[in-house]
Amino acid sequence: MEIKTRQHVPDEEEEQPLSPAARLFHTSEFNLNIISVIGSKSKINLDMIIRGSKESCIKHPRFSSRLVNDNRQEQKWVRTKVVAEDHVTIPKIELENASADGFLESYVSDLTTIPLDTSKPLWEVHLLDLKTSDAENVVVLKIHHSVGDGMSLMSLVHACTRKTSNHDELPSLPNENRPSSKSMAGHSRLIWMVMLVWNTLCDALKFIATTMFLKDTDTPIKGDFRLSKSKRMCLVHRTVSLEDIKLIKNAMKMTVNDVLLGVAQAALSQYLERRYGEKEKKTGEPKSKRNSSNMLQEIRLRACLLVNIRPTTGDLANMMAKGSKCKWGNWIGYMLFPFSLALHDDPLEHLRRVKSIINRKKNSLEALLTFTSTKILIKLLGVVTAASLTSRTISNTTMSFSNLVGPNEEVSLFGHPITYIAPSAYGHPHALTMHFQSYMNKMTISLTVDPTAICDPHQLCDDLEECLRSIKAAVQERSATQ
Structure with missing residues (x-):
């Protein structure tokens, strides 16, 4: 199965320096990795995986280059001969009294404690002959984040997959329509530009304040990255209906991402209310909904909302090809998104509050600012200082969201x-990371947590699922009354 794209010419790119983001991701403050768990409907055939890898991803420079430090301590990608079999692991599985789902979570958690072998290109494939509750077998893909970001990973998935309805066709993606100011009238466009400058300035000041002193409230989910840097992470996932999310999106005139933020805000409110309630129960303090609501509203809880800043996301399936307009690599910035925690009788209030915040955020260059400022810091102060400042900023927030x-x-x-x-x-340096991945008519929620801070990630998944149901029910009830 060969990628139907233009192929790279290896001799043109035998060596290439790491990008600023890639250098940052290799520092001790981060050492950032991507793990993707992929469920298969059928038993995994090793020969097909090896042959497919040789005909697809290995032809891409980042998957056939190893990391090298030269005499000047500069990091480079150097092309090397890749033996696909050296990157594929088939673990021995002994369930004993453990469930298949529990074994998968434990196996992936163990992977977070094992660094990638830098003598080879920085990727691994683990094939698990394990029948879980939602798959016949499981593939675990581990890639160092310096190789590429989430959009790059999805381009790899697109290049390596075919439609099951037609094995000769690449998969298709929903069209992404980005907002534009070109269609605005002159007066409206002027106001839009003034607000863009103002919002960006305000966000820049908040960004600086967060780096210097502005910290989120110490909640049970914030964790302490200084204590947990060397500890394993726990990864769990839950699949919900994408059609339910689209129903809410259309009824509330929002985007899918807006709905997901609203569901996350509602779930975090519910989860934290329970965690604080358990604490009050242990100390013998009286509990009331009013006290809980007031307590939640006093919490400052912000997420680093990851944003793709590529000028175009079209041509995604061809991103692995040389000359693609959609750039490979790490082209991500982030916004500091404040969650408005509260217990609302009307669950739609979470959507309204999120929409109000995100509409302002969309009229800001905050994501581009964070991406550019990191590059400037690395150039002016060096990667070690830039990593320290970036880590400080992120650790003063609570979680990541993408x-x-x-x-x-x-x-x-x-x-x-x-x-x-x-x-x-x-x-x-986050104890909680939420990733949402759409596929067919499904939305998979992936939580990466520090178990020393969040010992019950499945409960948080339950809260996310329950809040989605309650928001959908509220939307349907509102539509029925109208």
Whole structure:
């Protein structure tokens, strides 16, 4: 199964220096990795995986280059001969009294404690002959974040998969329509530009304040990255209906990402209310909904909302090809998104509050600012100082949040039909990371947590699922009354 794209010419790119973001991700403050758990509908055939890897991803420079430090301590990608079999692991599985789902979570958690072998290109494939509750077998893909970001990973998935309805066709993605000011009238466009400058200035000041002194409230989910840097992370996932999310999106005139933020805000409110309630129960303090609501409203809880800043996301399936307009690598900035925690009788209030915040955020260059400022810091102060400042900024917030768009229809990975895709990342100083990945008519929620801070991630998944149901019910009830 060969990628139907223009191929790279190896001699043109034998060596290439790491990008600023890639250098940052290799520092001790981060050492950032991506893990993607992919469920298969069929038993995994090793020969098909090896052959598919040789005909696809190995032809890309980042998957056939190893990391090298030269005499001047500069990091470079150097092309090398890749033996696909050296990157594939088939673990011995002994369930004993453990469940298959529990074994998968434990196995992936163990992977977060094992660094990638820098003598080879920085990627691994783990094939698990394990029948879980939602897959016949499981593929675990581990890639160092310096190789590429989430959009790059999805381009790899697109290049390596085909529609199950037609094995000769690449999968298709929903069209992404980005807002534009070109269609605005002169007066409206002037106001839009003034607000863009003002919002960006305000966000820049908040960004600086966060780096210097502005910290989130110490809640049970914030964790302490200084204590947990060397500890394992726990990864869990839950799949919900994408159609339910689209129903809410259309009824509330929002985007899918807006709905997901609203559901996350509602779930975090519910989860934290329970955690504080358990604490009050232990101390014998009286509990009331009013006290809980007031307590939640006093919490400052912000997420680093990851944003793709590529000028275009079209041509995604061809991103692995040389000359693609959609750039490979790490082209991500982030926004500091404040969650408005509260217990509302009307769950739609969470959506309204999120929409109000995100509409202002969309009229700001905050994501581009964070991306550019990191590059400037690395150039002026060096990667070590830049990593320290970036880590300080992120650690003063509570969590990370991202959303990736996947194929519209069922696809197969080297002949294996996929049931779900659950990507995540670890290495950054957050005890909680939420990733949302759409695929067919499903949305998979992936949580990466520090178990010393969040010992019950499945409960948080339950809260996310329950809040989605309650918001959908409220939307349907509102539509019925109207």
